[in-house]
Every structure is written in structure tokens, then in C-alpha cells.
Amino acid sequence: MPVNNIEGSESVPLAATERRADVTVKREVLGDSVYEAVKAMVMDHVIQPGARVGIEALSRSLGVSPTPVREALARLEADGLVLKRSLAGYRATELLDRRDVEELFEMRLLLEPRAAALAAEQADDAVFDRIESLVEEMQGLPDQGHSFAVYGRFAVLDQRFHDALASASGRTLLAAAVERLHTHLHLFRLSPVTGGSPATAVEHSRILRAVLRRNPERAEEAMREHLELSLGRHLHRYEGGA
Numbered sequence: 669m670p671v672n673n674i675e676g677s678e679s680v681p682l683a684a685t686e687r688r689a690d691v692t693v694k695r696e697v698l699g700d701s702v703y704e705a706v707k708a709m710v711m712d713h714v715i716q717p718g719a720r721v722g723i724e725a726l727s728r729s730l731g732v733s734p735t736p737v738r739e740a741l742a743r744l745e746a747d748g749l750v751l752k753r754s755l756a757g758y759r760a761t762e763l764l765d766r767r768d769v770e771e772l773f774e775m776r777l778l779l780e781p782r783a784a785a786l787a788a789e790q791a792d793d794a795v796f797d798r799i800e801s802l803v804e805e806m807q808g809l810p811d812q813g814h815s816f817a818v819y820g821r822f823a824v825l826d827q828r829f830h831d832a833l834a835s836a837s838g839r840t841l842l843a844a845a846v847e848r849l850h851t852h853l854h855l856f857r858l859s860p861v862t863g864g865s866p867a868t869a870v871e872h873s874r875i876l877r878a879v880l881r882r883n884p885e886r887a888e889e890a891m892r893e894h895l896e897l898s899l900g901r902h903l904h905r906y907e908g909g910a
Contacts, residue, residue, distance in 0.1 A: 695736075698732065698736050699736045699739050699740065702730060702732055702736040702737060702739070702740045703736075703739070703740040703743050703744070705730055705740075706721075706726060706730075706737070706740045706741065706744060707740075707744060707747070707749065707816070707853075708815070708816045708817060708820070710744065710749045710750065710760050710857070711749075711816040711820070711853070711856065711857050712815050712816050715760050716760065717760050717761065717762050717763045718759060718760060718761075718762050719759065719760050720756075720757060720758070720759050721741065721750055721757065721758040721759060721760060722757070723737050723738060723741070723757070723758070741758050745758070747850050747853055748761060748850045748853070748854065749761055749850075749853060749857070763857065763858055764854055764855070764858060766903065766906045769855070769858075769899070769902050769903065769906075770899070770903070772849065772851060772854065772855075773895060773898070773899040773902075775849060776846075776849065776851065776895050777892060777895050777896070779834070779842060779845055779846050780830060780833070780834065780846060780891050780895060781888040781889075781891045781892040781895070782837070782842070782888065783833055783834040783836075783837040783839070783842055783843070783846060783891075784833055784837075784875060784878075784879065784884075784887040784888055784890070784891035785884035785885070785887050785888035785891075786836075786837035786838060786839060786842075786884070787833050787834075787836035787837050787879050787887065788878060788879045788881075788882050788883055788884040788886075788887040789882065789884050790836060790837060790838040791836035791838075791879065795832070795835075795836045796879065796880055798832060799829065799832050799833060799836065799876060799879070800876060800880070802825055802828055802829045802832060803829065803869070803872050803873060803876050805825055806822060806825045806826065806829070806865075806868070806869055806872065807869050809821055809822040809825070809865065810822060810865065811823070811864045811865035811868070812859075812864075812865075816856075819856065820856075822865060823852045823853070823856040824852075826852050826868065827850075827851065827852040827853070829872055830846060830851070830852075831843070831846060831847050833875070833879070833891075834846035834847065836879075855902060858902070858905065859905065864898075864901055867897065867901070868894075868898070871890070871893065871894035871897060871898075872894070874890040874893075874894070875887060875890040875891050875894060877890075878890045
């Protein structure tokens with residue numbers, strides 16, 4: 669009886685494993701790209717607020733199978749950008765009106781100043797470094813433009829800054845509550861606020877300085893001030909019946 673080729677017997681399952689890993693990676697990359705593409709359509713109102721989102725139509729438009737489209741819509745449902753109704757499929761959510769914006773900031777003012785204060789007390793240097801890098805990366809990025817592709821990076825980093833501070837609070841439920849609001853997707857979907865980028869960068873820097881100095885009172889105050897100023901910028905769009 670021939671002796672088994674040990675090297676060969678090991679190489680076959682290894683090759684198969686590598687192939688499976690490669691397929692998984694490619695599927696994840698495809699899934700992410702489809703998610704970002706559909707999200708941009710919602711943010712840019714290519715898919716109108718309240719409009720039905722057809723899986724088959726999207727898959728044809730993007731040149732992919734329905735599976736990654738379904739996965740993307742499930743993620744967007746978690747983001748609060750689409751709704752799934754029994755027997756009716758997906759629809760894009762409606763835009764926030766003035767009252768919605770006020771209620772959103774009411775929630776933020778209850779949660780985020782406290783989170784900032786706790787972050788100043790709880791966070792370690794590694795967390796501080798990550799938050800500081802977010803502030804630095806945001807500086808100079810456009811917060812407005814003709815499409816989400818232009819200002820989307822600013823919006824994403826803005827959200828990450830607030831989520832990172834909430835996570836640094838060391839309070840799991842508090843951090844989860846802040847993240848579930850998906851604040852920045854909803855607000856930037858309305859339209860970017862003119863002049864928001866420079867003002868936001870300054871306000872974020874104040875929060876960061878207070879946190880780095882481990883001053884919880886100042887961190888709470890700086891976060892509250894930032895949210896109140898941000899609310900004012902967003903409510904300005906509704907003045908004069910806008």
C-alpha cells in the first residue's frame with residue numbers, strides 16, 4: 669500500500685480553507701459596497717423619502733444579485749433610513765421635521781453631556797488618542813456638497829466622534845442609546861448646514877480639551893454648548909417656512 673503523501677494531504681484542506689476565506693472576504697466587500705451605494709441613494713434622495721425600495725430594481729441597477737441588496741436594506745433598517753413592513757417590503761423613512769429635530773436634540777442633551785463627563789473620568793490614553801485622531805481628521809473636510817460622496821466622510825467622522833465619547837463613558841446602555849439615535853445620518857439627510865464644519869471643529873476641540881484634562885464639569889458643559897449651537901444651526905433651515 670502506498671504511503672500517504674502527508675504534505676499533499678495537508679495542502680488540499682489548506683487550499684480549500686484559503687478559497688473559502690477569499691470568498692468570504694469578497695462577499696463582505698461586495699456587501700459593504702452595496703450598502704454604501706444604497707445608503708448614498710437614500711441620503712441623496714435618489715430614493716425619495718417615503719418611496720418604496722424595490723429589491724429587484726436595485727439589484728438590476730447595481731448589477732448584483734438580490735442577496736447583498738437584502739443585506740444592505742437590513743443594515744439600513746438598523747440605521748433608521750428604511751422601514752420594513754409585513755407584506756409591503758421596504759420604504760425609505762420620511763425626513764425629520766422641525767419637531768423631530770427638536771426631540772432628537774432633546775434626547776441628545778439628556779445623554780451626551782453626561783457621557784462626555786464620564787469619559788473625562790473613565791477613558792484611558794488609548795481612547796483619548798482615537799478621539800483626538802477623529803477631531804484632527806474632520807478638520808478641513810467639507811460638510812456640504814452636491815452629493816453624499818462629497819460630505820459623507822465628514823458626517824461619518826462626526827458620528828464616530830460622538831459615539832466614541834459615549835463609548836468612553838464606560839456605560840454600555842448609555843453608549844448604545846446614543847448610537848441608536850443615528851443622529852448624523854438623519855440630520856445630514858435633511859441637507860448639510862452651511863458653515864457647520866468650521867464651527868463643529870472648534871466645538872469638538874473644546875470638548876476634547878476638557879476630556880483630555882479630565883475635567884468632567886467642563887466636558888459636560890462643552891458638550892451641552894455644542895449640542896445647543898448645533899440645534900440652532902439645524903433649526904435655522906426652518907425659518908421663514910423653509
